[in-house]
Amino acid sequence: MLLAAWRFNPRIAGLGAWTLSYGFALLISLNLLLRAVAPELLLVLLAQFSAFMMAYLNLQGTRAYVGAAPLPWRYGVTGLAAVLASAAYFTLLQPNEAMRYTLISLVLGVLFLLCARSIARGNIWDYPARYLYALASGGHGLFLLLRPWLFSLDKQGLLDTQRAIAVSHIVVVESIVAVVLMAFCIVMLANEQVTLALRNIADRDPLTSVFNRRAFLALLDKAARYADRMHFPLSILLIDLDHFKKINDTWGHRAGDEALLHFVSIAQGCMRDGDVVGRLGGEEFAIFLPNAQQHEAEAVADRVRRAVEAVPLAYGETRIGLTVSVGVACRLSSETPELTLHRADAAMYLAKRNGRNRIELAQPSQLGSAQGPA
Numbered sequence: 457m458l459l460a461a462w463r464f465n466p467r468i469a470g471l472g473a474w475t476l477s478y479g480f481a482l483l484i485s486l487n488l489l490l491r492a493v494a495p496e497l498l499l500v501l502l503a504q505f506s507a508f509m510m511a512y513l514n515l516q517g518t519r520a521y522v523g524a525a526p527l528p529w530r531y532g533v534t535g536l537a538a539v540l541a542s543a544a545y546f547t548l549l550q551p552n553e554a555m556r557y558t559l560i561s562l563v564l565g566v567l568f569l570l571c572a573r574s575i576a577r578g579n580i581w582d583y584p585a586r587y588l589y590a591l592a593s594g595g596h597g598l599f600l601l602l603r604p605w606l607f608s609l610d611k612q613g614l615l616d617t618q619r620a621i622a623v624s625h626i627v628v629v630e631s632i633v634a635v636v637l638m639a640f641c642i643v644m645l646a647n648e649q650v651t652l653a654l655r656n657i658a659d660r661d662p663l664t665s666v667f668n669r670r671a672f673l674a675l676l677d678k679a680a681r682y683a684d685r686m687h688f689p690l691s692i693l694l695i696d697l698d699h700f701k702k703i704n705d706t707w708g709h710r711a712g713d714e715a716l717l718h719f720v721s722i723a724q725g726c727m728r729d730g731d732v733v734g735r736l737g738g739e740e741f742a743i744f745l746p747n748a749q750q751h752e753a754e755a756v757a758d759r760v761r762r763a764v765e766a767v768p769l770a771y772g773e774t775r776i777g778l779t780v781s782v783g784v785a786c787r788l789s790s791e792t793p794e795l796t797l798h799r800a801d802a803a804m805y806l807a808k809r810n811g812r813n814r815i816e817l818a819q820p821s822q823l824g825s826a827q828g829p830a
């Protein structure tokens with residue numbers, strides 16, 4: 457299942473390491489089959505090697521998935537060498553099955569707990585699969601830490617035969633359930649990443665990565681409904697780059713693209729958390745400002761206008777000066793967001809007519825009943 461997921465989604469970070477980790481899980485099963493025929497030392501080394509690699513690669517896959525740097529390879533090599541050396545020592549020189557079992561259980565337990573810690577980031581509602589995976593790997597990690605204690609109860613003769621059998625069954629069943637559950641979670645995580653990537657493609661402008669028109673309008677609609685519920689104001693800036701065609705005609709289309717990116721980075725630097733920017737088309741952008749009165753929106757518009765004017769685009773050796781015309785509208789009570797956008801658009805065209813590189817407010821006569829406290 458994981459191989460198929462990896463084969464079809466090779467670019468999902470971590471999926472390769474996860475799939476490989478399950479390859480080592482298969483080796484553990486192979487080990488069980490060899491029990492009757494292979495020498496003890498070989499079986500012990502193979503079991504501990506496979507178990508360590510499975511848990512370690514699981515952790516590496518998880519870190520890759522969440523965008524964390526991979527653990528340096530020397531950690532893995534040192535950990536593996538220590539596990540194998542102690543396994544050999546407690547098999548050949550100082551035979552002690554309990555000690556072997558305890559050591560590997562503790563190492564694996566810690567690796568699975570680290571795995572749970574790495575994955576549980578973000579908001580549970582946005583990433584349910586991450587929390588399920590954290591639960592599965594964290595639960596398995598805790599159980600692994602508990603296993604030596606269960607084992608010691610048996611060794612001390614504190615369990616009667618039936619209980620000892622039940623405990624060994626629980627240990628086996630827990631491992632199988634945890635491994636299968638984690639594999640399902642990994643497939644869910646891969647699916648989550650594909651969904652996010654598709655949503656990004658559907659919602660974002662490919663050049664500037666800000667929201668495209670459709671996504672921006674959908675978010676604006678949602679923000680307007682929220683503003684209605686909370687009796688908050690909502691303002692919109694409509695921003696158009698001035699004489700943009702001239703940039704394309706003089707320096708080429710690539711310079712035009714760079715100018716759009718340059719503008720977006722400046723505009724984003726002037727916005728608060730919660731403000732949303734979208735590209736409505738061509739060189740026309742809009743920003744909506746939740747809970748902002750008209751005078752606050754006007755101040756943001758002025759910040760953007762000044763910043764764009766002050767920082768020319770560095771295009772090779774050339775410095776290309778840019779300016780923007782901005783229309784500002786604050787939503788009237790029960791006005792549809794499309795209408796507010798339309799008024800901001802009309803104000804922006806007024807700014808163009810009045811000489812560009814300026815801000816115009818949507819008609820004062822239409823703003824009489826703007827929402828929220830003045």
Ligand SMILES: Nc1nc2c(ncn2[C@@H]2O[C@H](COP(=O)(O)OP(=O)(O)OP(=O)(O)O)[C@@H](O)[C@H]2O)c(=O)[nH]1
Nearest residue numbers: 696697698699700701702704709710712713738739
């Ligand atoms: N480089 C580049 N150019 C684009 C893109 N989208 C639209 N354009 C160009 O943007 C230009 C817009 O020109 P106009 O609508 O005449 O506007 P303008 O030159 O900015 O003039 P004013 O808006 O009146 O100041 C056109 O030449 C489009 O081809 C894009 O993604 N990249």
